[in-house]
Amino acid sequence: MTMTLRELDQRMDLFRSRCMERGLALTHQRWVIYRILAGTDKHLTPEAAFGQIRKQIPSISLATVYKNIKTFLDVGLLQEVGTSGQMMRLDANLDPHHHLVCVRCKAIQDLSAEGLRPVRLKGRLPKGFRVERFNVTFLGLCGQCSPRYTASTRH
Ligand SMILES: [Zn+2]
Ligand SMILES: [Zn+2]
Structure with missing residues (x-):
């Protein structure tokens, strides 16, 4: 699944309107940082994003990229994927x-x-806990790493 230009346009429209709602200045720097993150479905690390951002803004620092990423997380323009450790x-x-x-x-x-399929909770949640959203992580081997896949495509 790759990102289409239309999807990227939609993400950038949302970026623009969310910045306006939250009173965030739409700087060139913010635009470039978000466009790199929104233009991929690879779930980049901040460091990997920094490598790409620097090609467009050579003078930018990793600290600035981190600061903006934190702002984007705070206003809900980015989410952190929970991969523990x-x-x-x-x-x-x-x-x-x-x-x-x-x-x-x-x-x-x-x-x-x-x-x-819809996920349903069984039993009770700890007192006071209110679910807002959930996501499920499936762990396994991707097509590149799966030995079975590699063997079957060799002949
Ligand atoms: Zn995702
Ligand atoms: Zn893999």
Whole structure:
């Protein structure tokens, strides 16, 4: 699944309107940072995003990129993918969805919410806990890493 230009346009429209709502100045710097993150479904780390952003703004620092990422997380323009014990992975896909995580190469792919049967809780939640959203992480091997896949495509 790759990002279409139309999807990127929609994400940038949302970026523009959310910045205006939240009183965030629409600087060139913010625009470039968000466009890099919104233009991929690879769930980049901040460091990987920084490498690409620097090609467009050579003078930018990693600290500035981090600061803006934090702002985007705060206003809900980005989400952090929960992969415990690993580096922060950033997600600009704000539609409800789940993730397929490769345990070997750490690639993260999106799985649409419709790709999963409804999840229902059984029993009670800890007192006072209110669920706002949920996402499911499937751990496994991606097509590149799966030995079975490699063997079957060799002949
Ligand atoms: Zn893999
Ligand atoms: Zn995602």
